[in-house]
Amino acid sequence: MSRESISTFDIFKIGVGPSSSHTLGPWRAGRLFLRDFYSPDVERVQVDLYGSLAKTGRGHGTDIAVQLGLMDWDPKTCPVDEINPTIASLKSDRVMLLAGKHHISFNPETDIVFHMDETLPFHPNGIKYTFWLKNSEVRSRTYYSVGGGFVVTEDEELGENRCVLLPYPIQHAADIVRYAELKELTIPDMVRANERCWRPKEETDAGLDEIWATMRECIYRGCHSEGVLPGGLNVTRRAKKLNADLMSGRSYKGFDQWVENMRYSSPNFQQTLRWISIFALAVNEENAAFGRVVTAPTNGAAGVIPAVMMYGHTFLGFTHEQLREFILVASEIGCLFKKGATISAAMGGCMAEIGVSSAMAAAGHAYMLGCDTARILMAAEIAMEHHLGLTCDPVGGLVQVPCIERNTMGAMKAITAANIALASDPTLAKISLDDVIVTMWETALDMNSRYKETSEGGLALRIPVIVPEC
Ligand code: SF4
Known part of the structure; x- marks a missing residue:
């Protein structure tokens, strides 16, 4: 660990x-x-x-x-x-x-x-x-x-952050529960206090805003770009057409007008589901096209968290400050998985990418819905529980199939998990977040290497011939 x-x-x-x-x-x-x-x-x-x-x-x-x-x-x-x-x-x-x-x-x-x-x-x-x-x-x-x-390297973890002593060191979800009970802190309180060891609050806020700005620019760009993705698999981008279908000819100029259009179109349940999918597809089509994205916690899974945040921003009215807190909560959950298991598909298959991002998004979304700390951790646990054992088998070694669509599934599971947690009694839960992190790591160790980002198994075998582009 x-x-x-x-x-x-x-x-x-x-x-x-x-x-x-x-x-x-x-x-x-x-x-x-x-x-x-x-x-x-x-x-x-x-x-x-x-x-x-x-x-x-x-x-x-x-x-x-x-x-x-x-x-x-x-x-x-x-x-x-x-x-x-x-x-x-x-x-x-x-x-x-x-x-x-x-x-x-x-x-x-x-x-x-x-x-x-x-x-x-x-x-x-x-x-x-x-x-x-x-x-x-x-x-x-x-x-x-x-x-x-x-x-x-084999000798050291590279980075400036590793030696910093934090006021709230967190190795396990149980540490979060303890600080919440003893100090009456929310997860954003703990993360903000820790982040102050690296930089002033204003810089942290500016960094959080930059992350959200990059995510939403990526969504917008992805929803307005067409063509075939590079790499030789000839995957056609879909987000632009799906966006146009739902916009039904309404005109807009720029991100804000686009969002206003979405809000006032009063989408039904099915249309809302489609919007969430479009947000995730847009990010991962940009990712596959060497576009600018935010690791969340990885690039292959970069669409899950922006899709859930965009859903909250557009349809649930999450404020700017709330979106900052979403990122803080999600990041702490990502840290738990990195410390206790892995966020590397080469070590743990796709549960380390889409599974972790879904757990992060579930926790962030649960916080926004007003869940207490126990329910936030429960939401993360539920989301990961249903990704355990997920293989990484990218066709042609490209981050396209099944990766792009898989981000939509991670986002949907995150929203579902948060809503289940919101309506549940966490004292009745049989599996804790720490349990599922240990289980994820044990599952990763048991997985055959064919399913760990080698393209030697699973879906990758169905389409064996890729002609790389020059
Ligand atoms: S299948 Fe592999 S490459 Fe694709 S998103 Fe999942 S972990 Fe990443």
């Missing part, structure tokens, strides 16, 4: 699709390698990918991510529209602007090595960066992308 201190902004990171473990993690590892080992004398670089990163790396954009990382592009701020042309010219010119500072020759075909039959013992997502310098010195380091964009 991990004992590091994890911030809300470690769980929710603004980045680029399609995968937090296979895109964002290797990208961040490349920048960390630059930070610690870059020299103007570097003449050559090689990247070695192992395990799941090798097996599904091409479909997940790992090769693209490592090149952007080595050029020191920032995943939070880089212009996503320039990614494809930059990678295309790098491929044709075979020249890389290393660290954004000096040019070296780089051939992605040979300098990125996919070790398809080798998995490093420490973790299935291993990546080694190596520099060769003019004086023949060799600098090398191996990193592990352990889910949600988190990166570690």
Whole structure:
């Protein structure tokens, strides 16, 4: 079990699709390698990918991510529209602007090595960066992308947050219950107090607002973009057409008018369900198209939480401040799963992605509905209980099928779980959130590796031939 201190902004990171473990993690590892080992004398670089990163790396954009990382592009701020042309010219010119500072020759075909039959013992997502310098010195380091964009080495957890002593250290859900009873704190109270160890309240609020702004921009963009997703599977984007169908010709300009239209259309139950699905589809179509998304807690599951938040914002009138608190509650639940189990599909299959995001969303939604702490934790438990054993079997190694639709299911389960918890007596529950986290981890250990982001089992076998795009 991990004992590091994890911030809300470690769980929710603004980045680029399609995968937090296979895109964002290797990208961040490349920048960390630059930070610690870059020299103007570097003449050559090689990247070695192992395990799941090798097996599904091409479909997940790992090769693209490592090149952007080595050029020191920032995943939070880089212009996503320039990614494809930059990678295309790098491929044709075979020249890389290393660290954004000096040019070296780089051939992605040979300098990125996919070790398809080798998995490093420490973790299935291993990546080694190596520099060769003019004086023949060799600098090398191996990193592990352990889910949600988190990166570690075998010796240490990388990040500035790990040594911070928090006023409310939380390892288990039982700790939350204890602080709630002894100190009369809500979950947002606890998380806010902990976050103050890293930055002032105003900065935390600004960061929370930026997360919600990125999520809603992603939803809006996804609902107004069409075409076929990259990767060779020829998946057609659906969110735009579904949005147009429900809008029934009503005109609008920009996000706010769009939301007003939705509100005043008085949707029935079936239409509301469709809207929630559209929100989730929109985010994950953007994610699959290398768009800007927020890990929540991963990229593959990036649509669940925005869909539930957007539902609350649009149809239940959740305020700006309430949406901040939604994020705080959800992040603490994500931390519990990261510490007690995993948020890496390569370790735990899709229950580690969609399952965890659904539990996070269920807790956030339950809080918004007015649940007390026991019911909030109950909502998270219910949501995960019905994701246990969910396999990760992405067709063609792409984060598209079943991933995009699966986000709609995670959102629906989250809303259902929150409403069941709202109407229930948590003292009668037979399984606690801590029980289900332990069970999830034990289930992860029992799962065959074919169902852990390797594309060697399940649905991935039904459509075996993918023609990668140039
Ligand atoms: S199947 Fe689930 S865990 Fe696997 S890549 Fe898709 S969303 Fe992620």
